[in-house]
Amino acid sequence: MSEIILIQAEYILTWDDGYKIISDGEILIEDSLITYTGPRLKRSPESINRVLNTSDSLVMPGFINTHTHAAMTLFRSYADDMSLMDWLQKKIWPVEAKLQREDIYWGTMLAILEMLKGGTTCFADMYFFMDEVARACGESGIRASISQGLIGIENAKGLDGLKESSRLVENWHKKDDGRITVMLGPHAPYTCPPAYLQKVASKAAELGIPIHIHLSETRSEVEECRAAYGKTPIELMDEIGLLEQNVLAAHCVHLTGREIEIISEKKVAVAHNPGSNLKLGSGVAPLAELLKKGALVSLGTDGASSNNNLDMVEEMRLAALLQKGVSEDPTVVTAEDALTMATLNGAKSLFLDEEIGTLRKGSKADLIMFNLKKPHFYPLHNLISHLVYSAASSDVELVMVNGKFLMEKGKLLTIDEERILFEAQNRALRLVKDM
Numbered sequence: 001m002s003e004i005i006l007i008q009a010e011y012i013l014t015w016d017d018g019y020k021i022i023s024d025g026e027i028l029i030e031d032s033l034i035t036y037t038g039p040r041l042k043r044s045p046e047s048i049n050r051v052l053n054t055s056d057s058l059v060m061p062g063f064i065n066t067h068t069h070a071a072m073t074l075f076r077s078y079a080d081d082m083s084l085m086d087w088l089q090k091k092i093w094p095v096e097a098k099l100q101r102e103d104i105y106w107g108t109m110l111a112i113l114e115m116l117k118g119g120t121t122c123f124a125d126m127y128f129f130m131d132e133v134a135r136a137c138g139e140s141g142i143r144a145s146i147s148q149g150l151i152g153i154e155n156a157k158g159l160d161g162l163k164e165s166s167r168l169v170e171n172w173h174k175k176d177d178g179r180i181t182v183m184l185g186p187h188a189p190y191t192c193p194p195a196y197l198q199k200v201a202s203k204a205a206e207l208g209i210p211i212h213i214h215l216s217e218t219r220s221e222v223e224e225c226r227a228a229y230g231k232t233p234i235e236l237m238d239e240i241g242l243l244e245q246n247v248l249a250a251h252c253v254h255l256t257g258r259e260i261e262i263i264s265e266k267k268v269a270v271a272h273n274p275g276s277n278l279k280l281g282s283g284v285a286p287l288a289e290l291l292k293k294g295a296l297v298s299l300g301t302d303g304a305s306s307n308n309n310l311d312m313v314e315e316m317r318l319a320a321l322l323q324k325g326v327s328e329d330p331t332v333v334t335a336e337d338a339l340t341m342a343t344l345n346g347a348k349s350l351f352l353d354e355e356i357g358t359l360r361k362g363s364k365a366d367l368i369m370f371n372l373k374k375p376h377f378y379p380l381h382n383l384i385s386h387l388v389y390s391a392a393s394s395d396v397e398l399v400m401v402n403g404k405f406l407m408e409k410g411k412l413l414t415i416d417e418e419r420i421l422f423e424a425q426n427r428a429l430r431l432v433k434d435m
């Protein structure tokens, strides 16, 4: 027997070659799938298991965070106001070396708690002990694309990582009702030499899965790459054939005009992380230029130790405002651009746009509801502007993933919030003790 749910809302945000808003609309959900989105219809109530009639509400696709390291929530506010390399080498890598499996599980649960509360229904994660991440996703009900972070400097360790990734694909790819997918996660060109990255590319081709990598995050990374290989990171990735695969590239802050062309031509999906790039002083990515050249750009928060939150509403606003400010042009990166990056482009970047990113018929039911009865949503001239320029992620009151309610009236239904906060606090304190 199918479970049939009808959600009625004052406004529904749909996509048809651009965002469309349906007033007094409804969405019919049959198990995990949306079977109708449109104006309210006369229906026989006995065919529906549950009708949720909401007022002052906007139902829209859930946010998709395309770059994070979920369990790094454990290091939120542990090491701030430092440059990327100092931060990594002096603070993060030493404490990460102490992480145990259970820590990853609870750190990821804390991230999922925060993401669900803020309307994020899917995230791309790169870290380690990824079975624990998959377990946290399985239990909580969120959707995720996970990748084991690969370091290829030492040959044996690099090959072990690839084996581990193959095992991850076997155990988790398209598991938990298809909510979990797997990517290969070579960390970056400065931790994975070209010969190793070529192995990663052939493994990705063999397994038929995408690659998630950090590229051109800082100016010094680009300079070091030029000094070592005579090429910039994007040129190098192109030369060694990595970009022939489906690639999700986080950051892409320091790019030449030629690199922007390569990114567009090779259809590299860029995960733009404005908050993390600002906080680590890495720079401002040429987002307006990338969009102008037709590049696919989505939004990520990066880990909570370099952001310091996992708030996609904040990330949308930063992405738009920052580009307007640095270009002295308020017409670049519109509210609609920012919203598209946080939803549909996120789905495309994770190669999941057949399934999620819009609320059209046939999509998986990954949706959220904003409560519009807030002063900052009045008057209502333009909903999309409101979402990007005045909303708060705490305005999200309902979250559904894969047709299952995960949050209603702001209350989490699948996870124990108090337990997560308790475990995360105690484990984080243990990890940094004596550091």
Ligand SMILES: [Zn+2]
Pocket (backbone or CB within 6 Å): 067, 068, 069, 214, 250, 302, 303
């Ligand atoms: Zn990252």
